[in-house]
Amino acid sequence: MSAVIKEPEQHNRQALVSLRNLNKHYGDFTAVANINLNIQEGEFLTFLGSSGSGKSTTLAMLAGFETPSSGEIRYKEQSLIDVPPHKRGIGMVFQRYSLFPHLSVRDNIGFPLDIRKTASAERERRVTAMLKLVQLESFAHRRPAQLSGGQQQRVAIARALVYEPRILLMDEPLGALDKKLREELQDELRHLHRRLGLTIVYVTHDQEEAMRLSQRIAIFSHGKIVALGSSYELYQNPPNAFVASFLGNSNFLKLKTLNSTGASFEGQPLAIRETGALQADQDLLLMVRPEKALALSTEQARREPLPAGWNEISATVTEVLFLGDSQTCSVVTASGVNLSVKALSTAGMPLKAADPVRVRWAAANACVYTQWAESDLNKAPGTH
Structure with missing residues (x-):
């Protein structure tokens, strides 16, 4: 467990985001301990770990909702530490959809463009494209209460994508859904990632979900990344006994x-x-x-x-x-x-x-x- 997890060499690929010696303390409690990680452009990276392992705190620091106690977050070598969340160009999807109940699906999706004062024609073009992408064109004028849980989550994803963020962060976005619907949306997320070439950082405690979605998995324990690699690599040859016990049976x-x-x-x-x-x-x-x-x-x-x-x-x-x-x-x-x-x-x-x-x-x-x-x-x- 004390071994340092090193990044494998990534030939011909530039790190989109780099976390360097990242720490987060709450009083005497260390939530994140000296994390070093390169997030590659266009990859689907999952933070996997049990409750309290540091994965969501790391995601919150990346989003700008939490400030690191020490360390650095860099986007293409530009520091993000003092950049507020709304200026980072990062989309965020939570487990709770946080849709506006009084707005239609179309207006929920268009809200991030409204606060950015996007021109009306451009707003309509982007919202229509998002409705088509998440296959909700026929639901555009419905309110959230008239949608299923899966449809509401699609609206939340479309809202996060509509202003064309650099990165999409997702914190347990499918945790509240039943197994069949969760698997359907996992498939949709994989296909969405392939079509858009988007960089996605995804947080989950579900091992099967991590293996189903990810190109790479970072396994968290006690605030540290204890393993990093593809699901195949980590499952077939776990680097330590903790990972062997945590990932799979x-x-x-x-x-x-x-x-x-x-x-x-x-x-x-x-x-x-x-x-x-x-x-x-x-x-x-x-x-x-x-x-x-x-x-x-x-x-x-x-x-x-x-x-x-x-x-x-x-x-x-x-x-x-x-x-x-x-x-x-x-x-x-x-x-x-x-x-x-x-x-x-x-x-x-x-x-x-x-x-x-x-x-x-x-x-x-x-x-x-x-x-x-x-x-x-x-x-x-x-x-x-």
Whole structure:
């Protein structure tokens, strides 16, 4: 957790916004701690973290609603610290839509242009374009109370885009919607981003939403960015145990090293990814995703030899859950470690509670960590 997250090299791309050594303190409480981040022009970047992790505070400083205690925010090398929110050219969409109930959809969208004293013809052109963009032309004369939640959020997005901001900031904008509608609007946001080439910075605590929307994800914890990368990179190769536990479901096993490519669990040798600078009898934490593991009945395991580079441990089934397109098998090892194995429903999993099984996984598919903090994992290693 103490590791410094460094920006990967971005060849041929200029940072649109740079956060440098950014801090925010409220008395003795540190909400944001020394954040360094480049936001690339045209990207969809998501701040992901639990409540109180610092993601919304960072967004508020970027918008100009909060003043940093120290550090710098630069737009193309121009400082934004003393620039008021309405002069930053940044659009903002909140979870609460904050639409004017007495105004029509058209006038709600046009409001930012009215306060900027935009010429009437230009106002009408832009508002009409926004209505078309969010597919609300036929609702232009309705009031917000006559719209669904999803339609109201589209109006809020159109209002934020109508004055052509440099960046669109979105703070939990879909949190109040039901799952189906939220997913529909996530798809619309992705398509909107592609069509407009807009720079979007999005805040959410929802892991699935972050992975569905983003080109890059910055994971926040205790006021710091503890991981930064694409959803694929962060999911497949989490840089630390906290990220492995936070992003997606994970199984953790505590191991003791034997050598640079081997360790032991419950007295049984296991193959691990080659990890440098390991010492004998060193504590390790191994992480394998549920979908990367297989649960075989003892009889099936006898018939199917263990492939080279794979591990196998004994366990007992505690529960099998059918989840429609997939099913999950929960097992427990001899020492009481709980693991979860996920498979497609079509693959079949003829197992039931109390069955003895062999759990298999490829060593190449399991991440190994040499240090972790229980306070970061919030629980002892097990199924997450």
